[in-house]
Amino acid sequence: MQASTVPPQEPGHAGPHDLAARLSPNPTMLSESGLAVLVETAYRASLKREEGRYPSFQLFSPLAGGPEPVLDLRFSPPQPYCLSTLHRLSPGIPPGPYAFVVKEGPDGLRTEGVARVEYSGFGALRGRIDYHGGTLFPGLSLHVSAPARLRAVLLSRDGPAVYLELREGQLKTCHDNAFSPVFLPLCRQAATILSHGEDDAGALPSLVKATLARVFSLAVAAGHGGMFVFLPPGPHGACGTDGLLSPGVGVAWPNLGRVAQNLAAAGGNQAVHLEQWDTATRVTAHASCVDGAVILDAALSVLGFRVELLARDEDALPVCVALSPEASEPTVTGVVDMAAFGTRHRSAARFCARLPGAVAVVVSQDGEMREFVRLPDGRVGVCGPLVPMSVSAPVA
Incomplete structure (x- = not known):
């Protein structure tokens, strides 16, 4: 197994801390420090190969006081949110439309289980439908698809979604068409x-x-x-x-x-x-x-x-x-x-x-x-x- 470290950030290059900062203040269940841990741990996991492969997975945190997705796979007890958990479990979880559901408690972040957070077709989610015929559950989705490549979508109750992508040391903002x-x-x-x-x-x-x-x-x-x-x-x-x-x-x-x-x-x-x-x-x-x-x-x-x-x-x-x-x-x-x-x-x-x-x-x-x-x-x-x-x- 390859050791996971966050490489030194070159001047002008963005990293996980920049991504977390752009997502703050966040309306999810996570504190600002919890959000920083969520993003940095996901970034570290993206750099670590397991049996020659880099991981691909999605994380999700619901909005504070908002609806929560139904857990299709509930961990008992919840697993600690850490590098080891992501690498041990992510090969058995489809990266999309499913995600690890992460919450924060007195002892820090924990992984509650796995839920489907993207819905295709016209299946209604609390009477709401997406412009492209699918629905993303309200909250923060963080998708790891390649080494040092993270895509974040923050969907709040009101207003357009926020799309950010960290790729090749650049933090890019996209907007919903x-x-x-x-x-x-x-x-x-x-x-x-x-x-x-x-x-x-x-x-x-x-x-x-x-x-x-x-x-x-x-x-x-x-x-x-x-x-x-x-x-x-x-x-x-x-x-x-x-x-x-x-x-x-x-x-x-x-x-x-x-x-x-x-x-x-x-x-x-x-x-x-x-x-x-x-x-x-x-x-x-x-x-x-x-x-x-x-x-x-x-x-x-x-x-x-x-x-x-x-x-x-x-x-x-x-x-x-x-x-x-x-x-x-x-x-x-x-x-x-x-x-x-x-x-x-x-x-x-x-x-x-x-x-x-x-x-x-x-x-x-x-x-x-x-x-x-x-x-x-x-x-x-x-x-x-x-x-x-x-x-x-x-x-x-």
Whole structure:
């Protein structure tokens, strides 16, 4: 077995103490010192090989005074939270959607057992549903996936989730796309079209968000990177793409908008429509793994995939600006140098600059998402990095 030590932190490099500090003050059952121990022990465990393998596991701490997940495996008595416990037990526990549930007592941290803290499909958790069709239990989730690589998600009772990732000595912040100033208008536009402008659209707006965000979530999970392009509404949307898109592979189904409509109208008889929804979102997501873009119209019907955006590399890059992911309306926070990004990102920027009303979503191989849209002044707004994960919202 390899000894576990936290290497000295180089100047400018982040470590477990930085991650713990960014999660404070925390609303969980853990004290600030307990949180620091939770993160540092997980970090140490990530560096220690057992039988030639590095561990992969997830930790979870519920909110103080909040609901607690049901323990699927209850330790009797609770195990001490320490390096030895994580290494001895983690090989027998699926890293996701399950997690070690950690609480704090008079004697320090203890591991109570194992619970499922991520839920897929439309299984309700206390009447709440996630935008991507799954639910993350309220609290702090800490996922160890590789040496010195930790991802933390802090989901409180109110407000957007906090996503932090410690990787390669860098501490990065991501934001949930469910609140972005590009994603929200896109969903509102689609829901308005699908409901024919009715004031009371019922569950449809939430299901539109769930449908799109689940597509993005599955595309991220596939790990190949990809691009989705949403055309502007009206007949000018498709006509305006002349000379901008290659034919690609045409598609007559799935129609994600129709699938969301079917599910919204299903009431208590959702089983068949849930299966249709699961299949439609899955095949749409994985179509993005093929080189080129997945093209959808404003009502979320998939028109094609393996479509090349024909904006040429020699064309001048448009002026691109960063949009705050925390603002409900497009709020410019600075200039973005698109020359520092890859081909997908540059193509998305050029395409959106030439087709007002279009939205492009680029998924990087490392799991980050960025959204592109042309602003009224002709500049291209870029929102990201984003993650399509785990903010719960009621189904109205």
